[in-house]
Amino acid sequence: MPRSRSVQTAAFLTLLAAPQLAAAGPIGWSIRGEPDPAGIGYFVPLGPYDAVGPEGERTTYYALADLPGAMSDTGHDTTTGVRVGGLSKQAYHLFTIPPPGSATFNPFSWKVSVTDTASGETGVVFFPITASLATGMPDLTNSEVVLSGSGEGAFRLGRNDYALRLSTTESETGLWVVADVSVAPTANTPEPGTLALAGLGLGGIALIRSRRRGRGTTPGGMTSRERLRA
Secondary structure, three states, X not given: OOHHHHHHHHHHHHHHHHHHHHOOOXXXXXXXXXXXXXXXXXXXXXXXXXXXXXXXXXXXXXXEEEOOOOEXXXXXXXXXXXEEEEEOOEOOEEEOOOOOOHHHOOOEEEEEEEEEOOOOOEEEEEEEEEEEEOXXXXXXXXXXXXXXXXXXXXXXXXXXXXXXXXXXXXXXXXXXXXXXXXXXXXXXXXXXXXXXXXXXXXXXXXXXXXXXXXXXXXXXXXXXXXXXXX
């Protein structure tokens, strides 16, 4: 193939691939975690506990922790340990009589949403968590709260595939719900419209080449057809 035709073909294929090339680069996203409002109310329930006093009397306590507010963050590509929720390590609210229906409050759910920056599409995972007291009888000074739970979800947002893994951890200052976000471009075959366009373009190049060959001239200045007639 002459150099000029090779350059034309390469330029055409580059134009076809331009939208894909433009999409390359860091994948941006935002994440938001908030308590699932269904059945939680204003506190995180820790469950009922029985305490026995010095003279043998038994008292039933119901411990609650402050409900944390929503937490948001942004990131690019794969990121680990994003905080999407937090609780204090201490139980601050104690009741001697559990509220009605309290037996159904624990565990509760955390709602985590991921939004793809380029497309604006959002995927949601509901993450079950259990909160409970780890030490001692429930009081305001030495009732340490623990979290447990894990979850995951996967969704396609725009041109990217997301995988979300959720877990709990703790630090000196509190208890945390954390998310690991894995993201990669979607491994799709070209869209039918792109394939059709490519086929038409390559077919047109082949047709032009065949016509030029048919009209090609001999060293004597005659076209191929004129030479055959002669």
